[in-house]
Amino acid sequence: MTARPLLASLLVALGIGCSSPSGLTQVPTGRWSGDHVELVVGSASAQLDFDCAHGTIPSPIPLRDDAFDIAGVYVPEHGGPIVQGEVLPEYAAHYRGTTDGRRMTLTIEAEGLGNLGTFALDLGRSARITKCL
Numbered sequence: 001m002t003a004r005p006l007l008a009s010l011l012v013a014l015g016i017g018c019s020s021p022s023g024l025t026q027v028p029t030g031r032w033s034g035d036h037v038e039l040v041v042g043s044a045s046a047q048l049d050f051d052c053a054h055g056t057i058p059s060p061i062p063l064r065d066d067a068f069d070i071a072g073v074y075v076p077e078h079g080g081p082i083v084q085g086e087v088l089p090e091y092a093a094h095y096r097g098t099t100d101g102r103r104m105t106l107t108i109e110a111e112g113l114g115n116l117g118t119f120a121l122d123l124g125r126s127a128r129i130t131k132c133l
Contacts, residue, residue, distance in 0.1 A: 021065070021066050021100070022063075022066050022099070022100045022101050024063050024066065024099070024101050025062065025063055026060050026061055026062050026063055027041050027046075027060075027061040027063060027068060027099055027104070028041065028099075028101055028123060029041045029042055029043055030123050030124065031123070031124060031125075031127075032104055032121040032122065032123050032125075033121055033122065033124075033125040033126055033127035033128075034119050034120050034121040034122065034125065034127065034128070035119070035120070035128045036050060036051050036117075036119065036128065036129060036130075037049070037050055037106065037119045037121060037127065037129070038127035038129060039104075039106065039121060041061060043060065044059065044060060045057060045058050045059060045060075046061060046072075048072075048095075049127070049129060050129065051129055051130050051131060051132060052076065052077050052078070052079075052131065052132035053074060053075055053076045053077050054075050054077065055072055055073055055074045055075060055093060055095075055108075056072055056073050057070055057071075057072035057095060058072065058073075061095075063099070066098050066099060066100060067096075067097070067098045068095070068096065068097055068098075068099075069094060069095075069096045070094070070095050070096075071092065071093070071094060071095075072093050072094075072095050073090050073091065073092065073093060074090070074091045074092075074093035074108065074110040074113070074116070075088050075089070075090050075091070076088065076089065076091075076113075077131075077132055078132060079132045079133045080133075091110040091111050091112055091113055092110065092111040093108060093109065093110040093111070093116075094108070094109045094110075095107075095108055096108075096109070101123070102122065102123050103120070103121070103122055103123075104120070104121040104122075104123075105118060105119070105120060105121075106118065106119045106120075106121055107119075
């Protein structure tokens with residue numbers, strides 16, 4: 001066996017060749033924003049805001065090969081005021097995507113609602129959200 005294949009085999013055996021491209025183990029904390037979406041990632045959870053909805057992810061967002069797939073909640077909102085005591089419907093949701101630590105692609109699917117769209121977000125960018133009227 002020549003030196004290169006031997007080295008490659010050794011790196012794979014040690015797990016060095018299998019690390020995430022960005023080296024991240026979870027989505028970095030901070031404000032991720034894009035058109036129609038804002039994701040605020042904290043150390044223990046994340047909050048999402050959309051034009052006419054909001055959501056939560058109740059834990060850190062782990063990454064594997066720069067990708068994530070995590071359960072959370074999606075709550076559609078409606079135009080007009082929310083009446084005191086009104087309870088908005090909550091849907092189990094999956095938040096899936098990829099990130100390199102600066103840019104993110106986020107796809108949302110909610111039980112009973114299907115695919116709600118794919119969004120492009122940037123860390124530190126200002127969101128462009130228009131709340132429903």
